[in-house]
Amino acid sequence: MLVEKTEQGLAPEVIQELGLALYQAELDRTPIAPLTETYPGLTPADAYAIQQVMMSQRLEGHKIVGRKVGLTSKPMQQMLNVNSPDFGLLLDDMAVLDSGDCPLDELIQPKIEPEIAFVLGKDLSGPNLTVEQVLDATAYIAPALEIVDSRIKDWKIKLGDTIADNASSARFVLGPAIALAANHDLRLMGMVMEQNGQLVDTGAGAAALGHPANAVAWLGNTLAEFGVSLKAGDVILPGALCKAVNCNRGDTFRADFAGLGSVSVRFV
Numbered sequence: 001m002l003v004e005k006t007e008q009g010l011a012p013e014v015i016q017e018l019g020l021a022l023y024q025a026e027l028d029r030t031p032i033a034p035l036t037e038t039y040p041g042l043t044p045a046d047a048y049a050i051q052q053v054m055m056s057q058r059l060e061g062h063k064i065v066g067r068k069v070g071l072t073s074k075p076m077q078q079m080l081n082v083n084s085p086d087f088g089l090l091l092d093d094m095a096v097l098d099s100g101d102c103p104l105d106e107l108i109q110p111k112i113e114p115e116i117a118f119v120l121g122k123d124l125s126g127p128n129l130t131v132e133q134v135l136d137a138t139a140y141i142a143p144a145l146e147i148v149d150s151r152i153k154d155w156k157i158k159l160g161d162t163i164a165d166n167a168s169s170a171r172f173v174l175g176p177a178i179a180l181a182a183n184h185d186l187r188l189m190g191m192v193m194e195q196n197g198q199l200v201d202t203g204a205g206a207a208a209l210g211h212p213a214n215a216v217a218w219l220g221n222t223l224a225e226f227g228v229s230l231k232a233g234d235v236i237l238p239g240a241l242c243k244a245v246n247c248n249r250g251d252t253f254r255a256d257f258a259g260l261g262s263v264s265v266r267f268v
Helices: 012-028 044-058 074-080 131-137 159-164 212-224
Strands: 064-070 086-091 100-102 111-120 138-148 169-174 190-195 198-204 235-237 252-257 261-267
Touching: 012 044, 012 159, 044 086, 044 159, 064 169, 064 212, 086 159, 086 169, 086 212, 100 169, 111 190, 111 212, 111 252, 131 138, 131 212, 138 252, 138 261, 169 235, 169 261
Parallel strands: 064 235, 100 261
Antiparallel strands: 064 086, 111 138, 111 235, 138 169, 190 198, 190 252, 252 261
16 A cells, blocks of 8 residues: 655655556556546656666566656646656667568557657766757767657546656667768758658647757756766757657658658558
């Protein structure tokens, strides 16, 4: 039985239990009730502690290959009544090959989002990181698709729920890497996403916190508060350029980015 919440935040026993519950939900592919229903006062600090418990289990036999930033668009922030992004880990077993198959049975209630991925060429440490420093540290950019999923039933999430649930991450697909060029204005980089050959949405780089490198700078600055740096070779997903779309078996999604190329995945 869960112990009571204290004034200082959730008790360590509760944090451990909730983290293990999210991990088990992913293993069983059976979502659980929102954490914020039981603990309406769940703070971001508590939620990140729960995320750490969950991902410490996921990390057994796997390694961190990067990080994702979520809640970078105004519509998503308004939906969850927040004014700041969140972040989660990307592990090696989350990667799906470009033009490859993603087994639907491994997921619960997936959605897909197009993003402009960054691959770092050198370490980045906050605080006070700028867009210019992020761009200077970037070895490559790539068209990307993030497959988000929720271990929370029916996607009934608040900020604490999605943070605890590793920012609702599940899988990611990277297209061909391209060296960042002077003529790449990532704010204006347009994107078209298709589902089974039919247009579903469009967007541009500015949808991710005004500039996708802003999201990477925010991540580096936020991680500095935890004593963590971004590392050379890290893949960073800086946030969606349009709404997330539900995924069904047999669906093929393709995102085309102006001046960057395309990336696709099929659900089987």
